[in-house]
Amino acid sequence: MVARHDRTTDPVLLEGLLQARRGTAFFARKLNELPDAELDGDSLLPGWTRRHVTAHIGYNARAIARLIEWAATGVETPMYASTSVRDHEINFGATLPPIALRHLFDHSAVHLNVEWRDLPAEAWHHKVKTAQGRIVPAEETVWMRTREVWVHAVDLDNGATFTDIPTPVLARLLKDITGAWHTRGTDTGLLIRVTDQPGAMVFGDTNAETPLVVSGPLAAITQWATGRGTHGVTATSTDLPEVPPAPKWI
């Protein structure tokens, strides 16, 4: 018998699933606000129309669902056969008639949700491989999807902003991004300070003697960190009057 509710009872995972589902609903709302003709418009991502963003989100759900099937069955199924297959799929998806594109988003989201819902509690710990080659427990797919739906809803560029993204999602995203910079050593001399949260949130090169300090509210800092502009962010430095672009994230 198929469960009508999540089979995991882990409160942290259930909270994560809630953020992913809220994000999916948010993306759906922004997509539904766009008339068919406006799907042809530019997104915030260079070279991508809103069609590309929507196709990417649809195929991303299918790719993550493949990881959940892997976790459930033990049969290895990668997210994508290759990067070029992934890119080709997105370019193809972007050419679909609007109704088909909308169905791709809707059906893939429902399918992923069913895969998540029916995954046995212990299988959430089974290891799978991300498109970047990281080995992670199936639990991680919830965050992978959460990040995609919230950020790409902003990329649709029809009114969503980083201030619409829940604080815990922004905080984790910023931690991920600054962690990636740190691993690569691309944050040398750069200190990031979040100014609107109750606890101190400082990231980057905390050992630098005279760092370039980039500061601002969590939403603005996270937007900047993802490479989406410097709005709401300020930089203090002796020789840099402008906020520099953030180091590369992906």
Ligand code: ZN
């Ligand atoms: Zn993406």
